[in-house]
Structure formats: structure tokens, C-alpha cells
Amino acid sequence: MPLSKRFSVLRDPVHGDIYLTHEELAVLDTRAMQRLRGIKQLGMTHLVYPGAVHTRFDHSIGSVHMAARMIEAIRQNAEMTPRECLGVGEEEARIIRLAALVHDVTHIPFGHNVEDQTGLFRRHDTAYRFQRALDEKGELGRVLERFGVRRDVVNTLLASEGEEEAGREVPPYWSQILADTISCDILDYLQRDAYFTGLNISVDPRVVNYFRIERKSGNLYIDLTKRELLREDILSEVVRLLEARYYFSERVYYHHAKVAAGALMARAVELASYADLVREEDFYDQTDASVVDLLERRAERADTVTKNRIRHLTGCLRARRLPKRVCVFPRYANVEVQEELVERTFSPGAHKERVAIEERVRDLVRFSTGREVEFLVYCPSAHMQLKEAQTHVQWPGEKDIRPLSDYSASVPRLADLERSYRDLWKFYCFADATDTDLLRKVQEIAVAEFPGAKNVYRIEEAPRLGT
Structure with a gap:
């Protein structure tokens, strides 16, 4: 057989x-x-x-x-x-x-x-x-x-x-x-x-x-x-x-903590790649655990600053010390500037501009506070959509099969769902700090980098133990 x-x-x-x-x-x-x-x-x-x-x-x-x-x-x-x-x-x-x-x-x-x-x-x-x-x-x-x-x-x-x-x-x-x-x-x-x-x-x-x-x-x-x-x-x-x-x-x-952890890993890979420590092909046979080990081993070949930054980032991942939100620019408050934000930080070839923004904010924070902070930007695609609504259906009275989304007017739940899905879009800025005053300073500098965009995130005082 x-x-x-x-x-x-x-x-x-x-x-x-x-x-x-x-x-x-x-x-x-x-x-x-x-x-x-x-x-x-x-x-x-x-x-x-x-x-x-x-x-x-x-x-x-x-x-x-x-x-x-x-x-x-x-x-x-x-x-x-x-x-x-x-x-x-x-x-x-x-x-x-x-x-x-x-x-x-x-x-x-x-x-x-x-x-x-x-x-x-x-x-x-x-x-x-x-x-x-x-x-x-x-x-x-x-x-x-x-x-x-x-x-x-x-x-x-x-x-x-x-x-x-x-x-x-x-x-x-x-x-x-x-x-x-x-x-x-x-x-x-x-x-x-x-x-x-x-x-x-x-x-x-x-x-x-x-x-x-x-x-x-x-x-x-x-x-x-x-x-x-x-x-x-x-x-x-x-x-x-x-x-x-x-x-x-x-x-x-799109949970913010998952996004923050992913941004940490992306930054570690980015630093290693820019320093010619890793190539794309190095990742093809790796697992979640082995790739962190790979980054730490390759970091030993780098200059002191790059090595310390990579090891700091992987250490944060291992200990679940995730960066904190400093800015959140949701679509519902930034419809007019959404495309501009995406164009600057997410579109093909825009990663150099994004890295330049991140390094500029990092430098300004160091200059104004004397503190070293990793500043991370996360921007999803502007075209977040409920793609599953594109599945083809046979609708009564129609000769040809067509995408379900063509019938949104006849299915109010579908139209509401498509709008809600688009409004999930959020542009995040993170910083690996816990001090409230430092986070607020990072927020102040970051907001200035994106004129016209509305940040809706308010940094609260960290709760004290025993209160």
C-alpha cells in the first residue's frame, strides 16, 4: 500500500x-x-x-x-x-x-x-x-x-x-x-x-x-x-x-505588552544587523530560544556600546522587563496624519527614517537628563482591515459569486466590524524606563517629533508598595 x-x-x-x-x-x-x-x-x-x-x-x-x-x-x-x-x-x-x-x-x-x-x-x-x-x-x-x-x-x-x-x-x-x-x-x-x-x-x-x-x-x-x-x-x-x-x-x-516585547526583539536584531553581526540567512534554522542565544554570542564581536545595548535588550526579554508606553497615537484621533506617520516609519524603505527618529529622541533624552534610554517606535500597516470579509459568497438573486464585503449594506454587523477593525490601528512609542519623571520627559521629546499627531496616553504615577 x-x-x-x-x-x-x-x-x-x-x-x-x-x-x-x-x-x-x-x-x-x-x-x-x-x-x-x-x-x-x-x-x-x-x-x-x-x-x-x-x-x-x-x-x-x-x-x-x-x-x-x-x-x-x-x-x-x-x-x-x-x-x-x-x-x-x-x-x-x-x-x-x-x-x-x-x-x-x-x-x-x-x-x-x-x-x-x-x-x-x-x-x-x-x-x-x-x-x-x-x-x-x-x-x-x-x-x-x-x-x-x-x-x-x-x-x-x-x-x-x-x-x-x-x-x-x-x-x-x-x-x-x-x-x-x-x-x-x-x-x-x-x-x-x-x-x-x-x-x-x-x-x-x-x-x-x-x-x-x-x-x-x-x-x-x-x-x-x-x-x-x-x-x-x-x-x-x-x-x-x-x-x-x-x-x-x-x-x-495587538496587545500593547506583546507589541512592546516584539519591539525589543526587533531592536536587538536591528542593532546586530547594522553592525554586520547577523544576516537574514542566520535566522532560517533558528528557534525562539536559540535566536536569543545567537544574538548574545554575536554581540561579543561588536564594539562595547553595541554589545552592551544588545545584551541589555535580550536581558530585558529574558526577565520580562518590557518597555513602557510613553505615547499612543490611535487612528480615531489621528485620521488626518495616519498616512504621514506610516510613510515616515513603516513604508518600504522607511526603516532608516524610523531608526533616525529613535536615535534622535534617545540623544535628546540623554542630553536633557543624563540618562540612557532605549526609545522604540511601533507602527502597524495603515491598511488594517478585516480581510476575512473578502471571502466569496453566493448571495440570493445574484448570478455570480462576489466578496462578502460587497454586501456590507445588507449586513450591518459586518459594516460595524470593518470600521472597528480599522480603528484598532495605534502608533506606539516605548521607553525602557520606570521612573515617572523620566518617562514624561521622553514623552515630551517624542511628541515634538510628530507634529500634528495627537497623543492620548497619560503617564500616571507608579503605585507605591503597601498603598
Whole structure:
């Protein structure tokens, strides 16, 4: 019996029993996949929610499980409506499952902070990173090549990230099952993140049952119709999933302490990179724990000032001495200057301007107080949006499938959710100090760096012990 037909069962705390083929187990046993056991799914979130120590390895297995559930539902729906819908063949399912299994293999430790915030490294989802990780010269690539699926898996992953050339090589639904706006990826990580953070958020995977593939376009969609009537129950399940995604963004993904910890790591990597102590490639085989050790070892080669700054930053991470907020510029108070703030500090190529701002504030604080302070700026993308609302649906009375967001006027909860998601945007300034007077001085200097922007954060007196 071929390995693709033989299954073993793993017990997962979120989904229960998960069945993996022996091909998939062989992929899991490669060094590249085993490394993911050391990459936390939520980065620094465990410093806020201690239970959030689940890994990208766990999530990779869960994604295969949810892909299998989606494929099963698609097949059942295709049997009921064969003229309108496509099914998923056995060989297709094999490729999609393997692609789901390896979709996170390019992640580096704290990658969202290091890649997005510093702008120094290529993002994990670029063609270069996928092609390098799955190159047939490497162990993982050789395993996939031996199974005869490497090229299809690579093209599926590239298509899921918008690579047009790869998208022409595979059917649209291969990549959409993997990474569409509602996909096996989000259907696993929302449930997994809820379980390990301990947040009481219900994510009902029942929505999986309504996935179909449109025969004429090959696109994945959710059918919201029955006898030309709107299925309010299915629509409600979709919106509840979007509400869960928003809730996690508010409570977990953009929690200020998680952001502060990520900014510390990004600064340590930045200092090491500017001093030619590390390169992007040095991070490809690292874990969360080993990368901190790497930075500390490489810091020994640097000049005294750089060495001490890097070791101070990694020491803060190890001891959870997180920098404090000194300024918060939320979108609701800064709509007119939001684009300017992003352009100065977050846009491609802007990292040098951001570093110049940070060093200038640091110098001014030293000049006016005689104190050394690390000053950190964090700016998310201006285009924070509820991308899951872009999932395609069949709406009653409509001939073609369209993004759910096109029907916001008919779904008030959706419109409110999209506005709330945009208003999550906050521009932060942090300083690694605890003295209230020093923090206020940093705030005064920082506010002057961003004229026209409104800071809403007030620095309170630190509570005294015993009071």
C-alpha cells in the first residue's frame, strides 16, 4: 500500500484525533518541520497569556486537519450539485494537504516583528523564501521530490501569496483552501489560539460544511442561499467567525505588552544587523530560544556600546522587563496624519527614517537628563482591515459569486466590524524606563517629533508598595 494511503493518528488538544498519511509523517520528520516545534505561534504573547506556548508545528498539523474537513465538505456538496460545483480528486487532496502541512515552514523566530517592523529581511511569504525552503537540495525538498509533488506544493504556496505565474500552474481552489480569507489556516488558528490563551471565544467550525467550488471559475465560495432565500444561519456563522478574529486582534494580536516585547526583539536584531553581526540567512534554522542565544554570542564581536545595548535588550526579554508606553497615537484621533506617520516609519524603505527618529529622541533624552534610554517606535500597516470579509459568497438573486464585503449594506454587523477593525490601528512609542519623571520627559521629546499627531496616553504615577 502506498504511503499516501496509509494513515496514523495523532491526538491533538484542539481537534481530537487527527489522521496523517505516512507521507505527511515523513515530511514532519524532517529537520525543517521539527524546527517549528521551537517557534511559538503567537510570538511574545506568552508574556501576557502564559498558556500561549503552542507552536507553528501544532498549527501545521491542525491546518491539515481543517483542510481535510474542507475537502470532505466540498466533495459532498459537489455530489449534490454536480452541474454547478467541482469536487476535489484524491491526487489533488494529497497535494493540498501536504501544502497545508508545510505552509509555515519559512517562519523565523519572532518573524512578524523582525520582518515587518525593521524592514531588513524579506517576508516569510515571499517566493524566494518558499523556493529556498523547499529546494530539492534540502532535506524537505528532497522528500517532496521523492513523492513527486514538490513542484505542485511550491506553486500552491506561491499562488496562495499572490504569485501570478504560480497561480497559472494550479487550480485557484488549491491555494484558496490553503490561504483564502476563510481557509484551513484561520479555521485552525482561531480555535487553537482560543484554547491556549484561555479566552472564552467560541469558533464553530460548522461553517466548513458550506464550502463549494464554482465549476466555471474554479473559485472557492460559501453558499448563502437555499431556494433563493438567504441562509441567515450560515451568514451568522460567518460573521461570528469574523467577530472572533476581531476579538483576538483587540485582546491578543495587538496587545500593547506583546507589541512592546516584539519591539525589543526587533531592536536587538536591528542593532546586530547594522553592525554586520547577523544576516537574514542566520535566522532560517533558528528557534525562539536559540535566536536569543545567537544574538548574545554575536554581540561579543561588536564594539562595547553595541554589545552592551544588545545584551541589555535580550536581558530585558529574558526577565520580562518590557518597555513602557510613553505615547499612543490611535487612528480615531489621528485620521488626518495616519498616512504621514506610516510613510515616515513603516513604508518600504522607511526603516532608516524610523531608526533616525529613535536615535534622535534617545540623544535628546540623554542630553536633557543624563540618562540612557532605549526609545522604540511601533507602527502597524495603515491598511488594517478585516480581510476575512473578502471571502466569496453566493448571495440570493445574484448570478455570480462576489466578496462578502460587497454586501456590507445588507449586513450591518459586518459594516460595524470593518470600521472597528480599522480603528484598532495605534502608533506606539516605548521607553525602557520606570521612573515617572523620566518617562514624561521622553514623552515630551517624542511628541515634538510628530507634529500634528495627537497623543492620548497619560503617564500616571507608579503605585507605591503597601498603598
